[in-house]
Amino acid sequence: MSSDGPIYRTTNYPHPQQQQSSQFYQPTTPSPQSQASNAHGGDYTVPNPQSHNGFFSPQTAFYGSSNQATSSIEFLSNNPFLNVGFNVVEQGMKDMTDKTINMLPNQMKKSLSSIKYYFAVDQTYVIKKLCLILFPFRPRNWSIGYNADEPVPPRVDTNAPDYYIPLMSAITYVLVAGLVLGIQNRFTPEQLGMHATSVLIWNIIEILILCITFYIFNIQSKLRILDLIAYCGYKYVGMITALSSYLITDSLFIYRLTLLYISISLSYFLVKCLRLQILPDIGGSQPYNTNGNTRRIYLLLFVVLLQPLFIWYLTQHLIIP
Amino acid sequence: MGFTLYNLIEAALLCINAVAILSERFLSKLSGNANINYPNVGGYGVDNQNSGGAKQQLLTLIRSVRTVMRIPLIAFNVVTIMFLILFG
Numbered sequence A: 001m002s003s004d005g006p007i008y009r010t011t012n013y014p015h016p017q018q019q020q021s022s023q024f025y026q027p028t029t030p031s032p033q034s035q036a037s038n039a040h041g042g043d044y045t046v047p048n049p050q051s052h053n054g055f056f057s058p059q060t061a062f063y064g065s066s067n068q069a070t071s072s073i074e075f076l077s078n079n080p081f082l083n084v085g086f087n088v089v090e091q092g093m094k095d096m097t098d099k100t101i102n103m104l105p106n107q108m109k110k111s112l113s114s115i116k117y118y119f120a121v122d123q124t125y126v127i128k129k130l131c132l133i134l135f136p137f138r139p140r141n142w143s144i145g146y147n148a149d150e151p152v153p154p155r156v157d158t159n160a161p162d163y164y165i166p167l168m169s170a171i172t173y174v175l176v177a178g179l180v181l182g183i184q185n186r187f188t189p190e191q192l193g194m195h196a197t198s199v200l201i202w203n204i205i206e207i208l209i210l211c212i213t214f215y216i217f218n219i220q221s222k223l224r225i226l227d228l229i230a231y232c233g234y235k236y237v238g239m240i241t242a243l244s245s246y247l248i249t250d251s252l253f254i255y256r257l258t259l260l261y262i263s264i265s266l267s268y269f270l271v272k273c274l275r276l277q278i279l280p281d282i283g284g285s286q287p288y289n290t291n292g293n294t295r296r297i298y299l300l301l302f303v304v305l306l307q308p309l310f311i312w313y314l315t316q317h318l319i320i321p
Numbered sequence B: 001m002g003f004t005l006y007n008l009i010e011a012a013l014l015c016i017n018a019v020a021i022l023s024e025r026f027l028s029k030l031s032g033n034a035n036i037n038y039p040n041v042g043g044y045g046v047d048n049q050n051s052g053g054a055k056q057q058l059l060t061l062i063r064s065v066r067t068v069m070r071i072p073l074i075a076f077n078v079v080t081i082m083f084l085i086l087f088g
Helices: A005-011 A015-023 A031-039 A057-062 A072-078 A080-103 A106-118 A123-134 A164-183 A189-216 A225-232 A235-249 A252-278 A290-319 B005-021 B024-030 B053-087
Strands: none
Touching: A106 A225, A123 A164, A123 A235, A123 A252, A164 A189, A164 A225, A164 A235, A164 A290, A189 A225, A189 A290, A189 B005, A189 B053, A225 A252, A235 A252, A235 A290, A252 A290, B005 B053, B024 B053
């Protein structure tokens, strides 16, 4: 069969149909035929539709058979070779992540799953939350929904804290800071890294101070540390708007005005959010002495006052004309 | 700004060193001289929410930091000193 040139060419025509169905799982058997067709060298290329299974699908389509996947997209989804490849890669990655997760101690596994809660967001939540941070003054219900004593994920409840907005706005802040520096011709690539590091460090310092303050004042509240990290991350949204207002208008007055407005609205937002979690219930039955209440109020005010301070401090060094 | 990660580590190390250096006599004088024996003494009312008051909490914090960090602090300090000598 390998020596018959013309006959081979004509018999090539029905081959793709009948062999494609059977040759998928025997990838080695078409090879003698491919060698044969290559040995013919000079014939218009029969590009081995049997061995490559429609890899050169436009040319197999040229042969006009109706059974094959004629478009490459259908080829991609119908071809079991690619499916097998994808499955192997997927399986490998899942194994790797499972192994790394199982290697961690138990407490880290719990924190990993609780962190996943904070990333369960969707677009409507993000948009609503951003509008809320920038304009929290409409009367609304600020309580957090609970589902059998577990807080509801942010996808369902707009009042729940999340990590997506703080993370993304922190990264955007670093980029906008680079932009502002660039406009003032002060930009070098190391500045980006330095700003990212200082964002991280100031976050750590702020959370440490707040945790120590919570501990010293012996306040037991429903607020977890992870929630606190989320609430402290919402100030980057304000920083970005203040910096963008400076970028757009290039006037210090507008920048200071935006800063003032951002501080007021962020403070209002945080007071409303944290009030229900730090302060005790108004109609509660626990016999708190008044010291506890005053301390909580002071702590709430402290948290809320720290934010505008940080906003001002972290944007100040960028604006110096 | 100029804040690097190294600055943070250095600041934390110095703060913990400061906490570890406080003398025991000074602490016992602050805490009304009764903290050595009783773990739950406070000047305020002793219900579960508020046992201790701010001063007692602070002193408990300082004591626990000292107890925990005594040995690792030696290691951290030696390592930091070596790094500073070698790399300036």
